[in-house]
Amino acid sequence: MNESIRVILLDDHPLVLEGIHNRLQLEPDIEVVASYTDPLLLLEDMPQLQADVIIIDASMPHMTGFELSTKLKELESFSMKIIMLSGYMYNVLIQKAFQIGINAYISKQSPYEEILYTIRQVALGCNLLSPSRPTNPLKQEQLSAIEREVLRRIAEEKNNRQVAYELAISMRTVEHHIISINQKLGVKSRGSAVAKGYELGLLGPVS
Template identity: 55%
Template sequence: MQSKIRVVLLDDHPLVLEGLKRRLEQESDIEVPRTFSNPVELIEGIERCQPDVLVMDIAMPQMNGFELGQRLKEKYGHTLKIIVLSGYMYEEFYKKAYEIGVHAYLSKQSPYPQIINAIKQSMLGHALVAENIWRADLEKLTHMERNVLRRVAEEKTNKEIAAELSISQRTVEYHITSINQKLGVKTRIGAVAKGYEKGLLGSFWEGTDDS
């Protein structure tokens, strides 16, 4: 049985913490061992929690999120994924966060499904860049995502794709979600159409793309 994703939360607003914690724990594959109300408290207690993912605010007392993120990344590297939830949606903030190594920088107004998706995508190593920021990067699919998209275009089911690529059906679903987000679409059909439009699948008039 696959272990749950361990997520810790950091925010100085109790209502935000409680609401997000309650929603995340409705997910069968996520658990929230602890929440923190300030960065110093988190630094002192994070090792006991051994989280996979930290979801945190940027503007906090005692230490800002950029400084905290830098310290955590220097100590834990890729073993700790960081998702930022912020009310400051400025391009320079996005860039600074991604330079540190966060996996997603989202608005505090983001719906819960988007936050949950970012958490799960981070566990696959995907960095979700904010919409309208670095658009060219959004349209760059990983090698695995291209393989998944090619099979979606061949009208294969998630089960068939999982078998061919030796991954789980859940991982296929995560890849498809990432593909849709990067291409700015909401459906499999939309992803295929955009894939042809962007030259990711050759053209409708070509044969099988084996590149």
């Protein structure tokens, strides 16, 4: 390959982003043309961006990597290859990624050599799965039935008042359930809870 592979990075963790950026810059055939921590800013800049590959974090504030990839695929001029990095390698997520048209779905725990290999192969037109992906979903810290119902409605972008009305409970009870959901899933926001819920298969197939 005579020309460098142009890469865009998106990860809401600055230290992770910097680490990947610095490592990729050491490769003579790879050029990082832009880095983002906010998917909304990337979408705003997309008409002016030119790259071969975009690497997207699966779990981010504002929107998930799945939602962003869907929006990118809907852009008429979008032709970049998409690599998604995720901490959760479950079949339902991998299947959804390829339904959307994502070109590779690999673990965040992958060594840099695997990431570099994936970038080069995807740039050549190949679709890849992580060779080390587990097949059994995590079973720890399951949500209760009512917590699942609350989470499902949050995923439908309903506010606390709407959730309380539909489940015939008080808003304070809804707030307590959301706190419990966040604690069990190890997150700090509604959006992150929804993303983690999909990643863990708690919300069923990603829609």
